[in-house]
Amino acid sequence: MFGFGSDDKTNSLTMDLPHPHSLLDTGVQGVISRPLDRVDGPKKVSGAATYAAEYRFDDLAYGVLVGATIGAGKVVKIDADAIRAIPGVIDVVTDFDSFIRVAAQGGETSAPTQGVKEITSVGQIVAIVLAESFEVARDAAQRLPIGYEASKGAYNFDGHRDEAVKPPPGATEPHSKHGDVDQAMADAPVTIDVTYTTPSQNSAAMEPHASTAVWEEDGSLTLYGAYQMPTSDASQLADALGLSAKQVRIVARYIGGGFGSKLGIAPESVAAAIAARKIGRPVKAVMARQQVFEATVRRSNTEQRVRLAAGRDGKLTAIGHESLCSNQPGEGYFEPVGIGTHMLYGGENRLITHDNVPLNLVLSGSMRAPGEAVGMLGLECAMDELAETLDMDPIALRKVNDPAQDPEKQVPYSSRQLARCLDQGAAKFGWDQRAKAGTRREGEWLIGMGVASAVRGNMLMESSAEVEIHPDGSATVSSAMTDIGTGSYTILAQIASEILGIPVDRITMALGDTNAPPAAGSGGSWGAGSSGSAVYLACEMLRSKLAEAMGVAEDALTLKDGHAIGDNRSRPIGELVGDRLAATGTIKPGKQEKETSQASYGAHFAEVAVNAVTGETRVRRMLGVFAAGRILNAKTARSQCLGGMTFGIGTALTEDLIHDTRSGKMVNRDLAEYHVPVNADVPQLDVHFLDERDIHANPIHAKGIGELGISGAAAAVANAIYNACGVRIRGFPVTLDKLLPELPAM
Numbered sequence: 001m002f003g004f005g006s007d008d009k010t011n012s013l014t015m016d017l018p019h020p021h022s023l024l025d026t027g028v029q030g031v032i033s034r035p036l037d038r039v040d041g042p043k044k045v046s047g048a049a050t051y052a053a054e055y056r057f058d059d060l061a062y063g064v065l066v067g068a069t070i071g072a073g074k075v076v077k078i079d080a081d082a083i084r085a086i087p088g089v090i091d092v093v094t095d096f097d098s099f100i101r102v103a104a105q106g107g108e109t110s111a112p113t114q115g116v117k118e119i120t121s122v123g124q125i126v127a128i129v130l131a132e133s134f135e136v137a138r139d140a141a142q143r144l145p146i147g148y149e150a151s152k153g154a155y156n157f158d159g160h161r162d163e164a165v166k167p168p169p170g171a172t173e174p175h176s177k178h179g180d181v182d183q184a185m186a187d188a189p190v191t192i193d194v195t196y197t198t199p200s201q202n203s204a205a206m207e208p209h210a211s212t213a214v215w216e217e218d219g220s221l222t223l224y225g226a227y228q229m230p231t232s233d234a235s236q237l238a239d240a241l242g243l244s245a246k247q248v249r250i251v252a253r254y255i256g257g258g259f260g261s262k263l264g265i266a267p268e269s270v271a272a273a274i275a276a277r278k279i280g281r282p283v284k285a286v287m288a289r290q291q292v293f294e295a296t297v298r299r300s301n302t303e304q305r306v307r308l309a310a311g312r313d314g315k316l317t318a319i320g321h322e323s324l325c326s327n328q329p330g331e332g333y334f335e336p337v338g339i340g341t342h343m344l345y346g347g348e349n350r351l352i353t354h355d356n357v358p359l360n361l362v363l364s365g366s367m368r369a370p371g372e373a374v375g376m377l378g379l380e381c382a383m384d385e386l387a388e389t390l391d392m393d394p395i396a397l398r399k400v401n402d403p404a405q406d407p408e409k410q411v412p413y414s415s416r417q418l419a420r421c422l423d424q425g426a427a428k429f430g431w432d433q434r435a436k437a438g439t440r441r442e443g444e445w446l447i448g449m450g451v452a453s454a455v456r457g458n459m460l461m462e463s464s465a466e467v468e469i470h471p472d473g474s475a476t477v478s479s480a481m482t483d484i485g486t487g488s489y490t491i492l493a494q495i496a497s498e499i500l501g502i503p504v505d506r507i508t509m510a511l512g513d514t515n516a517p518p519a520a521g522s523g524g525s526w527g528a529g530s531s532g533s534a535v536y537l538a539c540e541m542l543r544s545k546l547a548e549a550m551g552v553a554e555d556a557l558t559l560k561d562g563h564a565i566g567d568n569r570s571r572p573i574g575e576l577v578g579d580r581l582a583a584t585g586t587i588k589p590g591k592q593e594k595e596t597s598q599a600s601y602g603a604h605f606a607e608v609a610v611n612a613v614t615g616e617t618r619v620r621r622m623l624g625v626f627a628a629g630r631i632l633n634a635k636t637a638r639s640q641c642l643g644g645m646t647f648g649i650g651t652a653l654t655e656d657l658i659h660d661t662r663s664g665k666m667v668n669r670d671l672a673e674y675h676v677p678v679n680a681d682v683p684q685l686d687v688h689f690l691d692e693r694d695i696h697a698n699p700i701h702a703k704g705i706g707e708l709g710i711s712g713a714a715a716a717v718a719n720a721i722y723n724a725c726g727v728r729i730r731g732f733p734v735t736l737d738k739l740l741p742e743l744p745a746m
Contacts, residue, residue, distance in 0.1 A: 009583055011541035013533070015460055016590035019699045023499045023540060024630065028560050032498040035635030039509065040254070040489040049254040052226040053210035053286045060212075061090055061130045063275055063285035064137040065268055066144055067123040067295055071664030072153030072360045075117050075126055079145040083129065088136035092144065093275040094127040100270045102363040103296045104236045105333050106229055106263025106523050111240035113331070119148070120328050121362050122665050123294025125267035128275050128285060153360035156661040157301060157326055164324055164355040167334040171371060172342065172354075174334060178408060179349030181307060184318030188309035192386045196306065196378040197731045200326075200657035201299040202292075203367050204676050207256025209296060210286040213272040220247040221273055227265065228258045229521030231480045234514045236265045241273055253512040255484040255522075260366035262484070263523050266296050293669035297365030298657055300325040300335040300356075304378035308386050309349070314397045316347035321379060329358040336371035340455045340711065341379050343597055344418075346403035360664050366523070368647060369707035372456055373714075377651065377732065380452035380715035384722065388437070394451050394719070395422050395431065406597035414596040414696035415703075417627035418453060421603040421690065425451070425625040428688065429605040438726035438744065445609040447620075448724025452715035454602035454626065456708040458529070460589040460698055461520030465534035467496055467542060468582035473562045473574030475502050478510040481519040481531040486706055487636030491528050492535050494633060495700065499539035500546075501559025502573065517584055525600075525704025528632055530587060533698040537585025545583070549576040587698065596696045600708045602626035604648070604716035610724045612743055615736030617721055619649055623686045624713070629694040629703035637705050641687045644709020650677045651714035652721075653733050 013019075024032050043049040068075070080092035096117040101124060104112040116126045129144060131137035154160045167174050185191050212224040221243065227233045230250040238248040255262065268285040276283040287295065307320035323337035338352035367373070387394040399419050405412050426432070434449040441447065465479035477496050483489045493507045510516060519531050547557040552566035563570050592598075605623040610616070624641050631637045654675040658667040668674045687709075693701040714732070722728050727742040 010586060011537040011583060012586040013537055013699060014588040014590040015592045015698060018695045020695045022699055022701055024700055028558060029498045029501050031494050031504055033631050033634060036490055036494060036504065036633055038487060038490045039493055039504065040483065051207060051254050051256055052212060052224050053284065055212045055224045057214060057282040059281045061279060061281045061283045062134040062137045063128045063130050063272055063283045064141040065125045065271060065285060065287060065291055066127040066129060066141050067291060068119045068126055069122065070119055070148045070150045071122045071155060073119050073148050073150040075119065075146060076149050077147035078127055082145050083140040083143050086136065086140050088132045089140050090130040090132065091279055092127060092129050093278055095274050098240060098270065098274060099125065100240055100267050102328065103266040103365065104264025106366055107232050108264060109232055109235040111236055114240060121360050123291065123362065125271060125295050128271040130275055130279060130283060153664055154358060155360055155659060155664040157357055157359060160357050160359065161324060164357045167354065167356045168332045170334055171336040172339045174354045176352045181318045181320040181349045181351040184309045184349040185307055188317055189312055190310045190389055192308040192382050192389065194306055194382055194385060194730060196304045196381060198302045198374040198377060199732065200301045201367060201655050202657050202674055203259035203261035204671060204674060205257030205259055205261055208287045208289060208292050209262065209266045209268055211269040211272040212282060212284040213276040214282045215277055222249045222251065223269060223273060224251045225269055226255050226262055227252045228255065228262045228482055228484055228523050230482060230512060230514045231518040231521060233265050237269055240270045250514045251512060252482055255482055258484045259368040260370065261296050263366055289671065290669045294362055294666055297363050299367035300327060300364035302335055302337050302374050304337055306378050306382040308382055310386060314390050314392050314400045316345055316401050318349035319345065319347045320351040322351065322353045324355055324357060326357045326359045327364040331363060333364055335364065337375035339371035339457065340376055342408050343406050343599060344453060344455050345401040346407045350408065361659055369456060369710045372711035373651065376712040377715045380712055381718050384719040395426055398422060398453055409597055411595055411597055414598045415692055415694045416601055417690050417692060418601040421601055421625040421627055425603040425605050425623055429623045437723050444612050446612055446724040447609050448720045450606045450716045450719030450723055452604045452712035452719060454604055454708055454712035456525060456600050456704060456711045458598040458600055458697055458703040459524050459526040460593060461526045461530045462588045463519040463530040463534045464517035464584055464586040465531060465538055466517050466582055466584045467535060467538040469542060469573060469577050471574050471577050473572055474506040475500060476508045476510055477535055478516040479519045479531055479534065480514050480516050481527065482512045482522045484522045486522060486527060486640060487633055488527055490636060491632045492532060495532050495535045496539050499536065499543060502562055525706040529698045529702050529704060532632065532700050532702060533587035534585040536700050537587060538583045541583035542581060545581060546573065546576050592696045598697055600628035600703045600705060602708055604713045606716040606720040608717060608720040608724055610721060612746055615740035615743060617653055617734060619683050619717060621683050624709060625688045626708055627690040627692045628705040628708055629692050629697055630701040631689050632702055638687045640706045641709035642685050644707065645685050645713045646677050646682050647710040648713020649681060649717060651732065652717035656733055
């Protein structure tokens with residue numbers, strides 16, 4: 001469905017049909033796809049970009065959150081009077097009914113679980129201490145006496161795995177079955193039946209969660225927060241506070257990383273809002289790093305049983321991917337481990353399941369590429385094991401199982417260049433130099449290469465944007481869309497510039513404010529395709545209006561360098577505007593997402609060195625080859641893939657969120673002890689994009705790329721480790737203590 005709205009100011013498109021023609025194809029302005037510098041870059045590097053914790057208000061009170069010290073039980077007393085006499089303390093605020101017990105999942109419009117008298121994990125926020133300075137608030141919060149009645153909690157995954165429950169449907173169905181995997185395994189000449197495990201992980205975004213709450217005179221709330229999805233987050237916050245969504249405004253103009261941890265509201269937002277309302281002053285609450293770890297979300301640990309059945313030619317006849325995850329009791333989210341398995345390879349017999357083990361640990365939620373980031377680790381390492389068993393090249397095995405259509409939905413792929421990614425990557429990486437496992441050596445170092453496929457489902461989410469052209473020929477793009485470091489400010493400006501012929505430096509971007517048209521925000525790699533399409537549609541309408549004002553047919557109009565050109569005439573665009581020329585674009589998902597299987601694809605290649613004496617692993621080089629529709633900005637797209645590949649190194653080698661199985665306490669709850677990759681861990685990373693347009697995805701023909709770079713990256717490293725030393729480690733991360741006992745004798 002397509003057409004101008006009844007007010008003649010809205011251009012709405014529902015993706016029911018392919019969109020073969022795009023205004024971005026003309027290339028007249030010449031900015032789309034170019035590696036332009038970030039338009040917000042100068043503000044960020046000069047300190048002029050204001051983040052959630054940096055807003056200043058008169059009479060601002062500082063809030064420090066207080067977390068529970070037990071993993072299960074209830075609060076019986078908070079002795080606020082014990083600290084109220086400390087000079088500078090304003091108040092101690094708690095609301096056992098309204099404070100949120102856990103962070104919200106992204107995209108939900110209702111509040112997460114509320115009520116903090118019952119404790120379900122260590123670190124659960126139960127109170128906020130307010131003071132005239134941060135230092136006083138922090139000191140008083142540390143002294144606040146809290147009485148508990150502890151109860152027996154469940155902290156040990158292995159000890160409670162038999163209590164696993166089937167969760168409700170989420171990003172994918174929890175259980176999916178086609179054919180008979182058991183029979184196919186019994187009949188096949190070659191089978192693999194292995195179990196891989198991954199630990200809990202933390203997003204570890206640079207900016208901690210922060211909220212500054214300001215109540216307006218009309219009873220509405222403005223929250224300056226670090227949130228990825230302001231539109232739905234405002235609804236969550238309103239529901240938690242008993243307000244209508246129109247009474248809550250969220251401002252999130254700059255966000256220092258999120259990786260899924262800021263998709264939904266976290267406890268500091270509600271605590272700050274309730275405290276500000278109680279004392280009648282603005283309140284700022286910034287989580288300490290340890291609170292970010294303990295009171296937001298983690299990626300669930302996983303136990304993945306992967307079964308593959310194949311003929312001697314490598315053709316799969318069955319895929320089984322059965323996963324155990326964990327979450328708090330009563331919480332329905334599950335890590336969708338098998339989400340990529342549904343569409344990646346053929347095989348008529350298929351079983352993909354997910355079950356949750358209820359544990360009193362911090363909430364499980366979305367972290368960059370939920371599902372694929374860890375699920376591809378199990379599947380792609382198992383594929384490597386199958387190739388080894390068959391004595392078959394791992395790339396050849398993947399190509400022979402490249403299906404012509406989605407093997408479960410039985411619909412065509414909107415676009416799919418997995419085989420090309422594998423072939424081009426092999427040529428660029430020098431795959432033909434790969435040796436047999438454990439046979440290539442350079443002194444103490446054993447050298448190996450590994451490969452893995454990459455897939456990340458593509459999603460289109462309803463989003464809107466307004467574009468206004470001003471009489472001076474400049475333009476403003478407004479939307480509740482956010483930029484979490486992905487490049488939204490720049491990419492949306494490029495789209496507007498390309499269609500309207502207005503230079504990028506004359507376009508003002510106004511993002512991250514729910515007073516602007518609503519947007520799905522940043523998450524699920526849908527940002528550029530969804531909000532980018534909304535900007536496209538608004539500009540398409542403005543182009544039509546400019547042609548009308550110019551007195552020429554639309555197909556005879558050229559917009560370039562701030563001028564409208566047609567019928568041998570040229571006029572500055574600003575002269576055609578009048579008092580105000582604005583339009584709103586709205587994109588909605590439609591039949592195309594059901595009639596086609598949409599995903600971005602790629603291939604990861606890694607070379608590692610394993611020290612035969614110490615067991616140390618060093619990644620020497622990596623290459624990622626990706627096909628993700630139209631690349632809107634080559635520089636920001638490359639940066640996204642570099643970040644994803646770095647995540648993959650961390651998943652493979654270092655990241656492990658550890659809980660004490662006796663108490664549920666998090667052992668490594670800061671960046672000193674939770675080991676993300678640092679410069680010394682990350683070698684030269686190369687990224688290459690294949691030219692592609694996906695006419696089924698959206699009118700700009702782009703697909704998600706923010707999470708494609710992590711999907712499969714860790715598996716390529718793990719497979720390279722096996723090729724280097726002949727040791728297969730199935731429990732991640734692959735640390736030297738796991739490798740050393742298995743290494744061959746010197």
